[in-house]
Each structure stands twice: as structure tokens, then as C-alpha cells.
Amino acid sequence: MFDLPALESSFSKHMAALGAPDSISFHGGDFFTDPLPEADALVFGHVLHNWNTEARKHLLSNAYQALRPGGAVYIYDPMTNDENPRLHSVLTSLNMLVWTAGGHRYTAEECRALLTEAGFRPDPPDPSDAHDEVLVIGRKER
Numbered sequence: 546m547f548d549l550p551a552l553e554s555s556f557s558k559h560m561a562a563l564g565a566p567d568s569i570s571f572h573g574g575d576f577f578t579d580p581l582p583e584a585d586a587l588v589f590g591h592v593l594h595n596w597n598t599e600a601r602k603h604l605l606s607n608a609y610q611a612l613r614p615g616g617a618v619y620i621y622d623p624m625t626n627d628e629n630p631r632l633h634s635v636l637t638s639l640n641m642l643v644w645t646a647g648g649h650r651y652t653a654e655e656c657r658a659l660l661t662e663a664g665f666r667p668d669p670p671d672p673s674d675a676h677d678e679v680l681v682i683g684r685k686e687r
């Protein structure tokens with residue numbers, strides 16, 4: 546688990562309440578200034594939509610550096626779909642525009658393009674593209 550250092554005590558309390566205090570370790574840091582921990586898999590859940598496109602590129606580039614060959618990055622967000630925009634995605638996007646400093650909507654196709662630019666091989670579109678929450682996977686070659 547990687548998050549801002551201030552989150553560590555809440556994380557520890559939460560894991561203790563789940564009865565699994567040592568099953569997941571916490572890595573405190575700022576993902577814009579600190580390297581991500583070396584890993585086989587990284588998950589950005591409800592993270593990229595909080596930031597502008599340049600920040601997303603930066604985060605995916607850091608993820609590519611941190612992943613071991615053969616690893617993958619998993620991105621889930623309420624991505625919008627231009628052909629058939631879903632209410633949940635559109636309202637979430639409005640929310641991002643109001644309270645973040647640059648977060649905004651993006652589509653699964655845009656996500657795959659950002660992954661390619663960062664060096665990943667994105668998985669092809671799948672049926673989850675049409676759901677409220679979309680999962681896009683980028684693979685790092687072995």
C-alpha cells in the first residue's frame with residue numbers, strides 16, 4: 546500500500562481492525578516526488594481521475610520504472626464512454642472538475658493511449674469499458 550505518510554496510522558488501525566495487521570505493508574511517500582516501490586503489480590484506483598493529463602503521464606511513467614519486467618499496472622476509475630456516457634461517470638467527472646486542481650474525465654481509450662506512451666502494452670478493450678467502473682491493464686514486457 547503506497548500513500549501519503551500521514552495516512553499510515555489510519556492504515557495500521559484499519560488493518561488491525563480487520564485482524565490482519567501484518568498482511569500488507571505500508572510505503573509512505575508522495576507519488577509525484579518519491580519513486581514507487583519496486584513491484585510486480587501496481588494499482589491506481591480512483592487516483593488518475595483526480596489529476597490532469599500531465600500528472601497522469603508522470604504517474605504512469607513512475608509506475609513503468611517501478612514495475613519489474615513482466616509486471617502490470619491496473620487502473621480503475623469511472624471512465625467515461627463518448628458513445629454512451631453513463632450518468633455515474635459524468636457526475637464523477639463534474640465532481641473532479643469542482644474540487645480538484647485539474648482532475649477531469651477520461652475514456653478507457655485515452656487511458657490506453659497514455660499507457661502506450663509510458664511504454665506499456667495495454668490489454669485490448671473488454672466489456673468492462675461499458676460499466677460505471679472501468680479497469681484498464683497495462684503490461685510491461687519481460
Ligand SMILES: C[S@@+](CC[C@H](N)C(=O)[O-])C[C@H]1O[C@@H](n2cnc3c(N)ncnc32)[C@H](O)[C@@H]1O
Nearest residue numbers: 547548549552574575576577589590591592595
Ligand atoms: C480518491 S482516493 C482513492 C482511494 C482508493 N484507492 C479507492 O479506490 O477508493 C486517492 C488517494 O490518493 C492519495 N494521494 C493523493 N495525493 C497523493 C500523493 N501525492 N502521493 C501519494 N498518495 C496520494 C490519497 O491520500 C488517497 O488515498
